[in-house]
Amino acid sequence: MARDTKRLGILTSGGDCPGLNAVIRGAVKTAERHGIETVGFIKGYEGLVDPVTYVPLNSQNTSGILTQGGTILSSTNKGRFAARIGIDNRLDLDPKLLAGVKATCDQLGLEGLICVGGDGSLAVAEQFHEYGIPVVGVPKTIDNDLSATAFTFGFDSAVACATDALDRLHTTAASHERIMVLEVMGRHAGWIALYAGIAGGGDVILIPEIAWTYEGVCAKILAREKIGKRFTLVVVAEGAELPEGDTVTQERRQEARQTRLGGIGNVVAYEIEQRLGRESRVVVLGHLQRGGPPTTFDRVLATQFGAHAVRLIIEGRFGEMVCYNPPAVESVPIIEAVNQLSRVEHDSSVVQAARALGISFGDAVSTEGPFSQPLIACPKATESSVTGAPAATSPAPGPTATEPAATELAKATFATASATLSGQEPTADGAAPDLPLEWAIAAEYKESHVW
Template sequence: VCGLICIGGDGSLAIADQFHQFGIPVVGVPKTIDNDLGATAFTFGFDSAVSAATDALDRLRTTAASHERIMVLEVMGRHAGWIALHAGLAGGADVILLPEISWNFESVCRKILDRESVGRRDTLLVVAEGAILPTGDMVCMASTKVNEQVKLGGIGQVVAGEIAQRLDRQTRTVVLGHLQRGGSPTTFDRVLATEFGVLAVQLVHEGRFGEMVCYRPPEIESVPIASAIKLLSRVDPNGSAVRTGRGLGISFGDTR
């Protein structure tokens, strides 16, 4: 083997780093819809997943308004709330619940009631699958396999059920699931993946193994895989995207 190009998220790249330590010539390319690798501004796949989630929100907004319902959309992202945050901003969500921001049902219900007080009986919520319940628990799918990676999922139904019980309102849950992971990639992802691929091949030709390509605007660069997998990227609760959401009147389920 003259060179191995490993494409994937933190798990795949951790294996690539082990290969490198064993002397196998490997180069990494970051690909995950979660966008949780801190060494790169974006991973390819993320923009396409956000586009799919935004399209779902656009469609749900119509039915929520026509039937005056509370719609809860659960999206992927594991322990990072990037998909929920970006899709929520782009799709006009009223409430966004993230793993990085502690929230409570009282604040969520208050947002719904505030909308009703001005004649809006429809509310659109986006919930990241890794959002932590007010009790401190994560919602996971049951599994009988030993040592299997935790499968997040189901929090959308929990949130919708609690809202329905507290407010006696009609709620509906949509779990977008693997629809976020397939389909036609966006133009941004196509260009980013192409640039990543060209540099990855160049690294192989130059014998610069143990490196991962990354996007550090405006340049495509490379960093050691070992350092790339140590730095995970999560939403900054005080960052510009969250501040933008608050400026738009979006609730993040907290007391602010």
């Protein structure tokens, strides 16, 4: 060995995801084969200081955890260890915390510390490295938004969860001829929505990277109705911006480090129902995407990450993070890994494949002939607040006070979308112009089912 390593530490920080236990197991078993003891710190970085909380790890007490979701070491995304790196966006840790962590590592005789976490947790690890603490990083995020690695463990499991949900929503949507909106995780990047949308047969995918409009979404729904498809599946990432440029947020708790996203699915479903008069329902997967056993791919990748992290410690390559550069597991400096997010490129092969299938991203670009023209604006449903948009619920039987307004809005939406697709302007009274033959089905459906 390059170093006389006797003991190492490992911790899991930030949000949980499938595969964390596989990393722990991979690291422990690899370390044992090199005669190295392993200790695991409880609740992430908090276990390193005041009070120091850790447990010895070995092949016996990590047996059977490969298939388990979550983390046996517990985790937290709150507490004293909040850090950012970057020239214009740096947030330094308290020097007393850094000194405390260094003292813990020295007292326990740790030759290296494996930190498993996302961009925020890895920013902490980078500041450890700058302070002289021997640390290596393992990337963890179901969003798959770290630029230095092709994939992160947990992503494949999250996509599998969302895909299974779409499979189930497909049958109920078809049975009741409804619009089903599935909201998935993805703060800055829409990888989960994109991959699950393709794998689960989604019709519309809304992600943070591609600007979209309600007209684009409605036009896709009408196009499906034109060919007799009376239901539509919409997949939306929680971080996708509304056409007005806002993100939908929940009430922010004082101790939260980031604004808590969530609720865009309700906004999208509400607008669809108001504009087209179609029954729309919402499913928010939330933490279901983080829980449960990891997929085969995530088990293998996470195990490789754990084993490679131990190798980095043995070789004294501190300040590096393991990464997946297919087909190999390699490493890069931590600072390079967290300085740039991996986001969906508009012209990526995956997006191109989705468009080739006829999937809409709610924008003006489409592979379907009539949809190649820019979409024109249609009226908004209501002036509702972004954070408190009404839930998408079915209207009560019988006429209501809001029914006439909703009907007029639906007519206007149909007129504008239809006019755009046919290359004509709507008439002065808002009625749809003469439609081409291929729109006869949609027009007939409009008369018999909506108004």
